[in-house]
Amino acid sequence: MKNKIKQLRGERGWSQAVLAEKLDVSRQSVNAIETGRYDPSLPLAFRIARIFGVPIEAVFDDGDGA
Template identity: 65%
Template sequence: MLYIIGGGGRMQNSIRALRTEGGVSQRELAEALGVSRQTVNSIETGRYDPSLPLAIAIARHFGRAVEEIFHAS
């Protein structure tokens, strides 16, 4: 189940842990996803919530469900 958070709430995510576990740099992940390294950094640090298509692309990249990566804070 995917939860949509309203009211300006931010989601937490496990992207940094998955990325470092897999030995992937922010730049490499960004290139694989077609976004900037700054975008990956902003998502990892919680300054930016990705669009649904980008969240799905991230989940697919790591072979996980979106709900395993993104969760309510």
């Protein structure tokens, strides 16, 4: 699943470590999600979207949208 975490993170000047701390997950987790190697659970995906203050669709794209 594609995502815009790197872009959203960059716009806010956050490192992976900063985002990981805000989400209370490991930096490895942020890296794996950001690079598309791991798709987060729905609760974690919502938390990521809320941290950035955007709708979940603005962060993740499953490639099946209209």
